[in-house]
Amino acid sequence: MRSMTAFTYGSIELDGCQIGCNLLSFNSRFFDINLSVPEPFHPCQNLIYDKIREKVKRGRVEMTIYIEDDNYVTSPLYSKNLELHIERLRELKKKFKLEGDINVSMLTNLPEIRHRQAIFEVNWEKLESFIEGLLDDLLRGKKREGEFIKKDLTEKAQHFKEIFLFIDERARESSEKQKEKILEDIKRLNDLDIKISREDINLFAFKGDVDEELVRLRSHVDYFEELLGQDIAVGRRLRFLLQEMAREVNTIGSKAYSADIVHRVIDLKELLDEMREQVENIE
Numbered sequence: 595m596r597s598m599t600a601f602t603y604g605s606i607e608l609d610g611c612q613i614g615c616n617l618l619s620f621n622s623r624f625f626d627i628n629l630s631v632p633e634p635f636h637p638c639q640n641l642i643y644d645k646i647r648e649k650v651k652r653g654r655v656e657m658t659i660y661i662e663d664d665n666y667v668t669s670p671l672y673s674k675n676l677e678l679h680i681e682r683l684r685e686l687k688k689k690f691k692l693e694g695d696i697n698v699s700m701l702t703n704l705p706e707i708r709h710r711q712a713i714f715e716v717n718w719e720k721l722e723s724f725i726e727g728l729l730d731d732l733l734r735g736k737k738r739e740g741e742f743i744k745k746d747l748t749e750k751a752q753h754f755k756e757i758f759l760f761i762d763e764r765a766r767e768s769s770e771k772q773k774e775k776i777l778e779d780i781k782r783l784n785d786l787d788i789k790i791s792r793e794d795i796n797l798f799a800f801k802g803d804v805d806e807e808l809v810r811l812r813s814h815v816d817y818f819e820e821l822l823g824q825d826i827a828v829g830r831r832l833r834f835l836l837q838e839m840a841r842e843v844n845t846i847g848s849k850a851y852s853a854d855i856v857h858r859v860i861d862l863k864e865l866l867d868e869m870r871e872q873v874e875n876i877e
Contacts, residue, residue, distance in 0.1 A: 595744045595828065596877040598622065598653035600735035605662065606724040608717060612662040617728050619736065621875055622654035631659040638718055642725060649729040651827040652877045736877065743872050744822055750869050751819050754862065758811060761846065761858050765804050804846045811842040829876035836873060840866050 598621045605614045627646050629639060646655055686692065818835055821828045843866065847859035 595740040595822065595825070596733065596736040597739035597743055597875050598736070598829070598877050599739060599875060600732050602728055602731045602735060604724065604728045604731070606720070608720065613721075613724075614660050614662050615724070615728055616656075616658045617732050618656045619650065619732060620654040620656070622652075625650070625652055626654045628654065628656045630657070632661055635659055635721075638721060641718065641722070645722065645725050645729065649733060650877070652829055740876065743875055747869060747872055748819070748822055750865055750872075751815060751822070754865055754869075755815055757858050757861050757865070758808075758815065761855050761862075762808050762812075764852055764855050764858075765808060765846075765850070804849050807842045807845045807849070811839060811846070814839045814842065827877045829873060832873045832876060833870070836866060836870050 598619055601616075601618045603614070603616050605612050607613070627643055629642060629646075631639060631642070635642075642657070646657065687694075814835055818832065818839070821832055821835070840863070843859055843862045847856060847863075850856050850859065
């Protein structure tokens with residue numbers, strides 16, 4: 595199980611220049627990737643997207659790749675960038691028969707140079723290995739936090755089952771008492787020569803019968819615990835399962851005659867809210 599929140603940072607040397615990368619993941623209902631890279635990495639954007647999709651299945655991922663300023667101007671990358679710009683200017687001068695010399699003043703006025711935008715070709719194999727390492731480190735962080743969430747949800751699921759067992763036992767006792775009461779009422783009405791139909795009897799009997807809801811709720815709780823033990827992305831399924839559990843709990847609360855059951859239903863609702871908050875953090 596993995597959390598949706600984690601953070602990691604790394605740097606790598608490319609052409610004598612230090613390249614930094616911040617990688618973060620956040621809670622999000624949908625899978626979303628926000629990638630910010632300098633100009634030389636634009637041709638690699640789709641490849642980077644694919645790498646992220648291979649590793650992360652849910653949440654918002656933000657990756658920022660940048661050229662660190664402290665050593666850019668002294669790196670071979672900067673010199674290579676200048677050479678490429680000078681070559682381009684020479685080609686334009688020759689093509690359009692322009693006059694004048696290419697000098698330092700002209701180069702420093704170029705926005706690409708001022709903003710330190712390189713036009714070199716990125717070494718994708720080296721960059722790919724770097725990104726894969728960062729993603730693996732991010733997943734380790736997500737898994738560490740996911741283990742804490744899993745432990746908390748396991749404890750909450752166990753508490754849920756304890757309350758459920760109390761409700762199940764009391765519901766059966768209440769059902770038997772309710773049946774006896776209905777039979778006594780029917781006998782009393784018959785003695786008063788008041789006719790009551792079978793449909794009315796079934797309606798009264800059905801009002802307090804929560805056996806079907808309890809069976810489904812038990813199945814949902816068992817499946818919830820089963821999903822907690824799986825090493826895959828289960829956040830979305832857990833969220834849908836909690837919705838079904840809440841539906842059954844609401845129905846039990848609306849049908850219950852016993853005040854003890856109603857009070858325990860309130861406890862279950864509170865517990866479901868806490869579990870829902872945690873599940874929103876799971877990938």
